[in-house]
Amino acid sequence: MPAFQSVAVIGAGAWGTALATVAARAGRSVTLWARNAEHAARIASTRDNPRLPGVMLTPDIVVTSELALAARADMILIATPAQHLRGAVNALASHLTGPVPIIACAKGIEHGTHKFMTDVIAEAAPAAQPAILSGPSFADDVARGLPTAVTLAAKDEQLASALVQALGSPTFRPYHSTDVRGVEIGGAAKNVLAIAVGIAVGRKLGASAQAALTTRGFAELARFGRTLGARGETLGGLSGLGDLILTCSSPQSRNFALGLALGRGEKAPAGKLAEGESTAPVLIELAASQNIEMPVSQAVAAILDGKTTIDAAISGLLTRPFKAEE
Numbered sequence: 164m165p166a167f168q169s170v171a172v173i174g175a176g177a178w179g180t181a182l183a184t185v186a187a188r189a190g191r192s193v194t195l196w197a198r199n200a201e202h203a204a205r206i207a208s209t210r211d212n213p214r215l216p217g218v219m220l221t222p223d224i225v226v227t228s229e230l231a232l233a234a235r236a237d238m239i240l241i242a243t244p245a246q247h248l249r250g251a252v253n254a255l256a257s258h259l260t261g262p263v264p265i266i267a268c269a270k271g272i273e274h275g276t277h278k279f280m281t282d283v284i285a286e287a288a289p290a291a292q293p294a295i296l297s298g299p300s301f302a303d304d305v306a307r308g309l310p311t312a313v314t315l316a317a318k319d320e321q322l323a324s325a326l327v328q329a330l331g332s333p334t335f336r337p338y339h340s341t342d343v344r345g346v347e348i349g350g351a352a353k354n355v356l357a358i359a360v361g362i363a364v365g366r367k368l369g370a371s372a373q374a375a376l377t378t379r380g381f382a383e384l385a386r387f388g389r390t391l392g393a394r395g396e397t398l399g400g401l402s403g404l405g406d407l408i409l410t411c412s413s414p415q416s417r418n419f420a421l422g423l424a425l426g427r428g429e430k431a432p433a434g435k436l437a438e439g440e441s442t443a444p445v446l447i448e449l450a451a452s453q454n455i456e457m458p459v460s461q462a463v464a465a466i467l468d469g470k471t472t473i474d475a476a477i478s479g480l481l482t483r484p485f486k487a488e489e
């Protein structure tokens with residue numbers, strides 16, 4: 164039996180719900196925590212979450228709004244939006260009784276502090292063992308049992324490997340890693356780049372432009388990652404290049420869909436979380452503080468902030484001086 168028999172998932176959105184199904188499929192006893200008691204009760208009775216419609220939760224998954232119940236699990240996944248991760252872990256911390264692994268499943272960087280997800284966990288719950296799970300995985304695909312592979316990183320390799328054993332199944336294949344920073348950088352940056360590629364597709368710039376922008380996006384993601392200490396194999400792996408490819412190529416991605424709407428001159432899809440919107444300003448602030456050139460991300464941040472038009476941003480990128488490829 165794996166070291167971690169019980170799993171709690173904090174945040175009953177699309178991703179939290181999909182991860183609850185993953186853990187149940189792997190044979191764990193699962194608690195899914197929703198912050199809203201009515202929401203929890205409705206999911207518990209209907210077994211269907213409107214945030215991930217059409218996916219029936221198996222009867223063994225406990226759905227609750229009682230945090231103390233969730234805090235008893237052997238391992239805890241946090242699947243709130245990135246900007247709410249600190250609040251969720253703060254609330255959880257007082258209920259924790261030991262050095263439980265807390266796995267960040269959000270993709271982003273905290274506003275104001277410029278902290279990555281595992282750093283936020285380490286601050287909010289100092290006794291916990293922070294880890295990160297990220298990679299190319301749409302909640303809907305994962306919940307339906309379509310094959311998916313992700314990266315799960317913790318500083319301690321044995322811990323990362325044990326967490327993989329607890330969550331993995333033939334259709335959800337986590338690869339373990341100790342490159343925590345590399346994994347969290349890929350997940351945060353790819354959302355911003357997906358908005359850029361969505362814009363280009365929405366503007367009908369063509370498949371060649373889509374490939375070029377995705378590749379130059381990867382160049383700046385990798386430049387950023389290398390400067391912050393990420394490993395090359397992580398940046399080129401599932402949580403970096405893998406997730407970038409997925410998110411920059413499918414309208415199923417909310418970040419890509421946001422870009423698509425902007426590029427077409429339409430309104431942003433209502434009520435859909437696109438983490439790249441929150442990440443863009445923080446990413447470019449961090450990049451600027453380290454003198455890292457990130458022209459595509461900068462263009463996205465400027466468009467979202469209303470500082471430039473889409474046409475001016477595209478023209479700005481296309482007229483940059485020619486240079487060596489790196």
Ligand SMILES: NC(=O)C1=CN([C@@H]2O[C@H](COP(=O)(O)OP(=O)(O)OC[C@H]3O[C@@H](n4cnc5c(N)ncnc54)[C@H](OP(=O)(O)O)[C@@H]3O)[C@@H](O)[C@H]2O)C=CC1
Pocket residue numbers: 173174175176177178179197198199202214242243244245247248250251268269270271300301302303435436438
């Ligand atoms: N959807 C996907 O395919 C994937 C998403 N992710 C990442 O997972 C994270 C969450 O995304 P996703 O689930 O899709 O988003 P959703 O918008 O579907 O759900 C977000 C959920 O978080 C809950 N929430 C918000 N604030 C808090 C809080 N302070 N405490 C507890 N719960 C809170 C919301 O609760 P309420 O319902 O009450 O509003 C909601 O249920 C993002 O960072 C995203 O990038 C990663 C991989 C795949």
Ligand SMILES: O=C(CO)COP(=O)(O)O
Pocket residue numbers: 270298299300301302354357406409410415416417418419436437438
């Ligand atoms: O992170 C994801 C897939 O790996 C989900 O992408 P979106 O948040 O853009 O929908």
